[in-house]
Amino acid sequence: MTDAEAFADRLVSAGLDEHDRAAKTMLFRKVLDRWRVDGHAAAGAAWWIPGRLEVFGTHTDYAGGRALVSAVPRGFVFLSAARSDGRISVVDAGHDGDDNGVLIDGAASPPRFRGWRHYVEVTAARLARNFPGASLGADVVFASDLPRAAGMSSSSALVVGTATSLIHAAALRGRDEWQRNIRSKVDEAGYLACIENGSHFGTLAGDAGVGTHGGSEDHAAMLAGAAGACTGFAFVPLRHLDTVPLPSGWAVVVATSGIGSHKTGTERDAYNRLSDGARALLQLWNATHPPRASLADALTAAPSAADDLRDRLRETAIDGWTSDALRDRLDHFVREDARVGEAMIAIRHGDRHALGRLSDDSQADAEQRLANQVPETAALVRVARNAGAFAARSFGAGFGGSAWALVDADPAGFAARWLADYRGVFPDAGSRALAFVAHPGPPVTELEGT
Secondary structure (H helix, E strand, O other): OOHHHHHHHHHHHOOOOHHHHHHHHHHHHHHHHHHHHOOOOOOOEEEEEEEEEEEEOOOOHHHOOEEEEEEEEEEEEEEEEEOOOOEEEEEEOOOOOOOOEEEEEOOOOOOOOOOHHHHHHHHHHHHHHHOOOOOOOEEEEEEEOOOOOOOOOHHHHHHHHHHHHHHHHOOHHHOHHHHHHOOOHHHHHHHHHHHHHOOOEOOEOOOOOOOOOOOOHHHHHHHHOOOOEEEEEEOOOOEEEEEEEOOOOOEEEEEEOOOOOOOOHHHHHHHHHHHHHHHHHHHHHHOOOOOOOOHHHHHOOOOOHHHHHHHHHHHOOEOOEOHHHHHHHHHHHHHHHHHHHHHHHHHHOOOHHHHHHHHHHHHHHHHHHHOOOOHHHHHHHHHHHHOOOOEEEEEOOOOOOEEEEEEOOOHHHHHHHHHHHHHHHOHHHHOOOOEEEOOOOOOOEEEOOO
């Protein structure tokens, strides 16, 4: 048996659907081949890092709300081994050429990279700052079958995989700083999210992060999710709520829209503005009430808290915002946060009709109140419902990306019909789209070394 086959077996035993075995074997082989071509010694460790599927809870996590998420059966494979010179070499085995890697000298401030290399350097710099004197030197090779900029958190998965590799190479889990701040997988997810968004985590000081003002739902799904289930989390602070197995016979299908959901440039600004809206609402509350840590926390302060905030919006001018825009942001948060609990109940009881209603309402609110949809993602959901899905909605940061659909028969056939019908509506974007069965897979899984 090859190493690639052994890795795939390990994932299947952890809960990956058997139908995904062959694709994962090919992905593992790609990483192993590059590792050996580059002349590395035996890898010290290997990991599977999945992407994230957001079932409900769009733009709620950073405001202290709830989210229902799962790990998708696509993601990253990372191989790594410590090196003695303190340098960090990270190579993308899925791409050839001069732009497929980054080399960071741990002894000096790294140059400012762009694209995926920026996420690597930010991760390395944060770990070096939080764990002074640690030897972070490592050789890292990765490959991914997760669609990039498709709303499945490929950037967060890159951060998680890079951090996991460097944490292992430097034995950071044995450090006092780690043990005082990080005591569980949920804590680790919260810390890795802070690497990305730049926030402090306990005594581990923050920085600028990668430039997005996101939360930690991606990292929670990747590290603390469960195969075959959806997992509910609450945030600020991050905590596990419940794990709800997917009912027998239900199948998840994901389709990308062909429109990238990037967190750079104008799209990053639009994403951050939604986060800034939640922050503005919290500041408005805290100006006249005992301070609360999050918008969700403020809304639990009194039964009339949401109405009190709406009244304040009519009376108070806030630079850069209209009262209508902030009211829409508030109403979206209240409604979407409530749906998370309702969706967990619907899934636990196998209530297809309730979940369909919740997904329709969630999609409508994303389009009308959150205003983070493009015509292609809105059409993707409508096409899925018309093709026979009993629930469907777009997910992720928005402004492009993907949608999920739930069906109870022939998921592979549904995926093909969904994609064909969508291409009939948007031929250009549809030519770049893809659809696949996405049975919730295992979270971050450590594999055997080579």
